[in-house]
Amino acid sequence: MDRIRIVGGNQLNGEIHISGAKNAALPLMIASLLTEEPLVLVNVPRLADVKQLERILENHGVDIAVHGRRRGDTEMGGQRITFTASDIVDTTAPYELVSTMRASFWVIGPLLAREGHAKVSLPGGCAIGTRPVDFYLDGLRQLGAEIEIDAGYVLARAPGGRLKGASVRFPKVSVGATHVVMMAATLAEGTTTIENAALEPEVTNLAECLVAMGAKISGIGTGRLVIEGVEKLDGAIHEVVPDRIETGTYAFAAAMTGGEVFLRNARPELLQSALDVLVRTGVDVTTEEGGLRIKRNGNGIMPVDVETDPFPGFPTDLQAQFMALMARSSGVSAIKETIFENRFMHVAELARFGANIHVDGQTATVTGVPELKGAQVMATDLRASVSLVIAGLAARGETVVNRIYHLDRGFERLENKLSRCGAEIERIAG
Ligand code: EPZ
Numbered sequence: 001m002d003r004i005r006i007v008g009g010n011q012l013n014g015e016i017h018i019s020g021a022k023n024a025a026l027p028l029m030i031a032s033l034l035t036e037e038p039l040v041l042v043n044v045p046r047l048a049d050v051k052q053l054e055r056i057l058e059n060h061g062v063d064i065a066v067h068g069r070r071r072g073d074t075e076m077g078g079q080r081i082t083f084t085a086s087d088i089v090d091t092t093a094p095y096e097l098v099s100t101m102r103a104s105f106w107v108i109g110p111l112l113a114r115e116g117h118a119k120v121s122l123p124g125g126c127a128i129g130t131r132p133v134d135f136y137l138d139g140l141r142q143l144g145a146e147i148e149i150d151a152g153y154v155l156a157r158a159p160g161g162r163l164k165g166a167s168v169r170f171p172k173v174s175v176g177a178t179h180v181v182m183m184a185a186t187l188a189e190g191t192t193t194i195e196n197a198a199l200e201p202e203v204t205n206l207a208e209c210l211v212a213m214g215a216k217i218s219g220i221g222t223g224r225l226v227i228e229g230v231e232k233l234d235g236a237i238h239e240v241v242p243d244r245i246e247t248g249t250y251a252f253a254a255a256m257t258g259g260e261v262f263l264r265n266a267r268p269e270l271l272q273s274a275l276d277v278l279v280r281t282g283v284d285v286t287t288e289e290g291g292l293r294i295k296r297n298g299n300g301i302m303p304v305d306v307e308t309d310p311f312p313g314f315p316t317d318l319q320a321q322f323m324a325l326m327a328r329s330s331g332v333s334a335i336k337e338t339i340f341e342n343r344f345m346h347v348a349e350l351a352r353f354g355a356n357i358h359v360d361g362q363t364a365t366v367t368g369v370p371e372l373k374g375a376q377v378m379a380t381d382l383r384a385s386v387s388l389v390i391a392g393l394a395a396r397g398e399t400v401v402n403r404i405y406h407l408d409r410g411f412e413r414l415e416n417k418l419s420r421c422g423a424e425i426e427r428i429a430g
Contacts, residue, residue, distance in 0.1 A: 004401040004415060006392035007424040008374055011259030014421035016250050017076035018265040018291070019045040019412040020240030023317075024202040026103040027179045028209055028240060029053050032062060032083030033110035034183060035213055037235030043078035044240055048408045049101055056097045056104050060111070061089035076413075078240065088115055095121040095152060101409075102176070105133065108156060109180035112145060113187040116161035120154050135170050135177035142166040143181070143188055165190030165229050173198050173310040178225075179206055186215040188229040197225045200311040201270045205241040212236035244270035246411060247292065248318040249386050251275070252325045253418070254294040255283045255301065256394045261421055266292040273314045274322075280304045281325065303331035303368060308339050320346040320387035327355035328394055329368035336363045346384035349377045353391045353399070374399040382410040389414070393423055400428075 020043035029050070032039040044050060054064050067080040091111045098104045102123040111118035122133065133154070137147050140156060143163040148155045165188045168181055178198040183206075185192035197203065199221065207220040213236045216228040247266040254261040255278055268275055268287050275285050275292075282302045284295040303326060308316040316339040326333045327350055337343050344364055347357045353372040358365045374397035379385035385406040392399030401407075404427075407414055415425045 001402070002404050002430070003428045004389065004404050004407070005426050005428050006374070006389065006399045006401070008372070008392055008395040008397065008399060010257065010393070010422045010424055012254045012257045012261050012393070012418070012421040012423060013259040015262045015264055016417045016421060018242045018247050018263055020078045021045070021202060021205070021243035021245070022047055022049055022410045023175070023245070024205040025050055025240045026053055027106060027202065027206045028238060029057060029083060030106050030110060031183060031206060031209055031213070032057065033060060033085050033088065033107060034114055034187060035233040035235060036086045038082045038084040039213070039235055040080065040082045040237040042080050042237065042239040044081050045078055045243070045412045047410060047412055048405065049103070049410060052097070052101050053104055056093060056107065057083065057085070059090060059093070059097060060107065061085060061087050091115050091118045093118075093120040098123055105136070106176060106180050108136070108140070108154060109184040112140065112156050112158055113163055113184040116158045118156050120156075122149075122152055122154060135172070135174045136180050139168045139170070139177055139181035140184060142168045143184055143192065163188035165192040165227070167193050167195070169195040170197070172196075175200050175203060178203050182207060182217070182225060182227060183210065185227040185229060186210055186217070186233060190229055192227045192229065194225040194227070195223065197223050198310060199223060201241055201244060209236060209238040212238055242267050242270070245315065245317045245383070247271055248274045248315070249321050249390070249411070250417070251278055251285070251292070251294045252318070252321045253390045253393055255281060255296050256325050256328060256390050257423075258296045258298070259422070260293065260295040260297070262288070262291055262293050264291040268292055271315070273312055274318050277304050277306055277314060277322070281329065301325060301329040301368070303329040303333035303366075305334045307336040310339070316340060316343060317383050319343060320384045321390055323347070323357065323364060323366060324350060324387040324390040326366040327353070327357065327368060327391065328372060329366070332365060332367050334363055334365050338362065345380045346387045349379060349384070349388055350391055352377050353395050355391070371396055373397060376400050376402065378402040379406060382406045386411060386414070393418070393425070
C-alpha cells in the first residue's frame with residue numbers, strides 16, 4: 001500500500017489550486033439518475049471517491065464520458081464529465097460497490113423517484129461514528145415510500161410508482177438526508193417542504209443544479225426548502241463549487257508551517273467561520289481577486305477554542321486539521337466535536353508526533369508544544385489522514401503516513417500541490 005513520506009520544517013510559499021468539492025461532486029453525479037438527458041458537470045475533481053461512484057452509476061446504466069482538454073484549460077483544472085442515464089437498467093446498488101463510500105447510499109432518492117423502486121445496501125464509509133440512515137428513511141416514508149430492511153439492504157417502493165409531496169422535518173441537520181429528500185421530491189407528485197434542511201454550500205450547489213435541470217425549488221440556501229414536483233427533469237451543464245474543506249486544509253497547513261500561500265479559486269464565503277478562527281490564531285487572511293491569501297510570518301500560533309457546527313459554523317471536516325495546528329499553539333485550546341460522536345481517532349496518532357491532547361467526551365483539550373517530532377503514523381479516515389500530513393509538514397525530521405488510500409479519496413494531487421510550495425513530500429509506492 002502506498003505511503004507518504006514527509007521531511008518537515010519547510011515553509012509553504014506559492015500557489016495552490018483549489019479543486020472542485022468532493023462533497024458537491026458526489027451528489028451532483030447522483031442527480032444524473034433523475035433524468036434521461038445528459039448532465040454535464042464541470043470542475044469535477046480527480047478522486048478515488050469520484051471513480052468509485054462512476055462504477056456505481058455505470059451499474060445502474062449511466063453512460064459516462066470524460067471530455068478531453070479544451071483550449072485554455074490548465075493542468076490543474078477539473079474534469080468535464082457527461083453523465084447520461086437514458087435507461088436505468090438496474091435499481092439495485094450492491095454491497096460490494098456501496099460499502100466503501102457512504103454517499104453512494106444517496107442513489108436511493110433518485111432511483112425511487114424516477115423508477116418507483118430501489119434496493120440499496122446500507123452504507124459504509126469513514127469510521128467516525130455510527131452514522132445511521134433513519135432521517136433518510138423517515139423522510140422517504142413521508143413521501144409515501146414503503147421501506148423494508150432485509151439482509152443489509154434497504155428495499156424501497158413508491159406505491160403507484162410515484163412519490164407524493166409531503167412535509168418533512170429533520171430532527172437534526174443532515175447533509176445527506178437533505179440531498180436525498182430534495183432529489184426525491186423533485187419528481188414527486190405535489191409539493192414537499194423540508195424543514196431544518198442543511199445549509200451547507202454543497203446542498204446549495206445541488207439545489208441550483210436541480211433547478212437548472214427544471215426542478216422547482218425555493219428557499220435555496222435557507223433551512224426551509226419548498227419543492228414543487230415536476231413530471232420529468234432535463235439535462236443541464238453545471239459547475240462543481242470549489243472545495244471549502246480542501247481550502248481550509250491548505251490554509252491551516254500554511255498557518256502551521258509559516259510562509260505565504262495563495263489559494264486559487266478558493267471562495268472565502270464558503271468557510272468564513274474557519275477563516276475567522278484562523279485570523280484569531282494570528283494568521284493574515286486576505287481575499288483577493290481569484291482566491292485567498294494566507295500568510296504567517298514569524299509570529300507564533302495563538303490558541304483558539306472551537307466547536308464544530310453545521311454550516312455556517314466551523315465544519316467538522318476541518319476539526320482534525322485544526323487540532324494539528326493547535327498542537328503547536330502557544331497555549332491551551334478546547335476543541336468540541338458536536339456533529340459526530342467518534343471523530344477523535346486522529347488524537348492517538350497526533351500524540352505520536354509529541355502532541356499533548358486530552359479527550360474528555362466530546363471535547364479535546366490541546367496544550368500546544370514548542371516542537372513536533374516526525375513519526376510513523378496511520379489514519380482511519382480522510383480528514384484525520386490529512387491532519388497527520390499537516391503535523392508532518394511542521395514536525396522535525398521524517399514522517400511516514402501509512403494507509404493513504406483515504407487521502408486519495410478526497411484530496412486531488414496532494415503531494416504535488418504541497419511540494420510545488422516547497423514542502424518535502426513524496427509518495428512511496430508499494
Ligand atoms: C456529510 O456526511 C459529508 N459527506 C461529511 O464529510 C461531513 O462530515 C458531514 O456531511 C457533516 O458536514 C459527504 O458530503 C459525502 P450528516 P453526511 O448526515 O451527510 C446524524 C468527509 O470527510 N444522522 O450531515 O453523512 C449523523 O450521524 C465526510 O468528506 C443521523 O442520526 O453527514 C451525524 O451525527 C465525512 N441519522 C449528523 O446527523 C441520519 O439518518 C450529521 O450527519 C443521518 C444523519
